[in-house]
Amino acid sequence: MKNRHLVCPLAAATALALAGCGLLPGAAAESRTVNVWLMRDSVSEDFLTRFTEAYEAEHPGIELEFTIQEWTGIGKKVTEAIGGGGGPDVIEVGNTQVAQYADTDKLYDLTLESVRDLGSEDWLPGLAEPGRIGGTQYGIPWYAANRVVIYHKDLFKQAGVTEPPATRAQWLDDTEKLNRNGSQGIYLAGQDWYTLAGFIWDEGGDLAEDKGGDWIGALDSPAALRGMDFYKDLQSLGSGPKNADEQTPPQAEVFAQGDVAQIIATPSAVAAITKANPALKDKLGFFPIPGKKAGQPCAVFTGGSDLIVPENAPERDRAIDVVKALAGEKWQAELARAMNYVPNKTSLASVVAGQEATAVMAVGAARGRATPNSPQWADVEASNPIKPYMTAVLQGEDPKEAAAAASEEITRTLAE
Structure with missing residues (x-):
């Protein structure tokens, strides 16, 4: 991917590593960078570019840096990252993986933010329920797919x-x-x-x-x-x-x-x-x-992803804003159309009405579940x-x- 905000996996640690990935020098000293880990093939290059340009235009002084991770071995990598001290700020995880990361006590409690701003009462149950542990919302539903x-x-x-x-x-x-x-x-x-x-x-x-x-x-x-x-x-x-x-x-x-x-x-x-x-x-x-x-x-079993924010996120407040944007209605609609996903809210099913297979998935997703x-x-x-x-x-x-x-x-x- 050619987006200047995309970095090689684990290459965000130093300026030398960033240069090795072919990135341009950093922005002005007052700007802040939010590091986001996404999984391979979750989004298209076009979607990521459009989201980045729109978000940065609306949030002067904030730059987004995306690191694409592979599913193989991701459990160990995420566990090490949330247990360390340097980020990332936002991580995409499989919806059924949230419980194992929450068990480390290293995830930020997103309950207040999710209830207040994101219309959690309308979330797909197969994404929302596995993101909620003991009444605390650690994973914010992002996208879904089902049989x-x-x-x-x-x-x-x-x-x-x-x-x-x-x-x-x-x-x-x-x-x-x-x-x-x-x-x-x-x-x-x-x-x-x-x-x-x-x-x-x-x-x-x-x-x-x-x-x-x-x-x-x-x-x-x-x-x-x-x-x-x-x-x-x-x-x-x-x-x-x-x-x-x-x-x-x-x-x-x-x-x-x-x-x-x-x-x-x-x-x-x-x-x-x-x-x-x-x-x-x-x-x-x-x-x-x-x-x-x-x-x-x-x-039906709901597969898909949630977004989490580690307790140790260097830019935690800004990370929460990024999660709200990615999980909010505007970009949920864009993501569903671009990737043929079911959006994270039942009320958004109409955005895929013209995509036969995805529209049928959305009908089943309303009764979706996840593993224990x-x-x-x-x-x-x-x-x-x-x-x-x-x-x-x-x-x-x-x-x-x-x-x-x-x-x-x-x-x-x-x-x-």
Whole structure:
């Protein structure tokens, strides 16, 4: 990126390092620099340039310096940065990562600022809730993405399915109809646990629950078992592997072969689908994952990013102003249009009305959720007992026994 305000990763420490990144000399002595860490590919060069120029014009004496970080290894890098003494001032983090950073007691409490100026009552729950720890808002929602159903319009038409299903029951019926017409009604891998989480939440269950400060695995609750039962019914209507996730093989490539009617994925999968089979470019449609009731889509896992401010931020007050600008309505609308993201407030969904896939995501995002808000949840995902639990049920093992065993492992991991 050629923006003069973009620096090489970790190159902001000295003037010599800055020169090594090809930057121009610093501004006048009275100017102040706010250092912002953003993740690779979160924003385009054009968006970053427009935001920087507009912000600096409105805030004389402030310069923005952006450092682009890679997702690989970012946890250790952020933990070290917030534990040190030199910044950065603002950091983009994954929404489900906030809890582990807040657990260090090194994040600034943004509760007052978020409630007063940013309309927090309208934030997407899947971004706001993981940013809130013990009633304190440490992460300010920035942008979101979530799963939808991507479908092959021609196969739907050939099977006589004239409109997307409105309920889960109708979804099963339509998928069976697609199968009878000769296509594969749906491709759903057996270990797509993010999709399972949505069905569990839709039933009123959860992956784990906070019981007075102790996190307990909850896959064996009646609600969670109902969610797994629906997953089993849906998965049986396709030929997805029972012992692998959606990346083994990549489901976008399977869909691109042309005989699969539906997959559950984020719209970003379209790029891989059309690259593998350009003929599908104008044959793809989207609808929210159906819920139990008409007019209420299924709960979905919300991925995305929050913005945090470390306690040690050298320019903390100015950092808060930058967060307010990035998370405010003007630049939320700009970001959503530029990057096909869901904006951070449900009331802003209309800004992506002309972008079919993003508009469908926004419908689901209104009922979005995130993984359990425990600092140790990343350890659960590392070993991930949910995946073999799903395979066990799909292969005919007793659901209650398999769920109880997986829940016990989740409980042990969250207690460590």
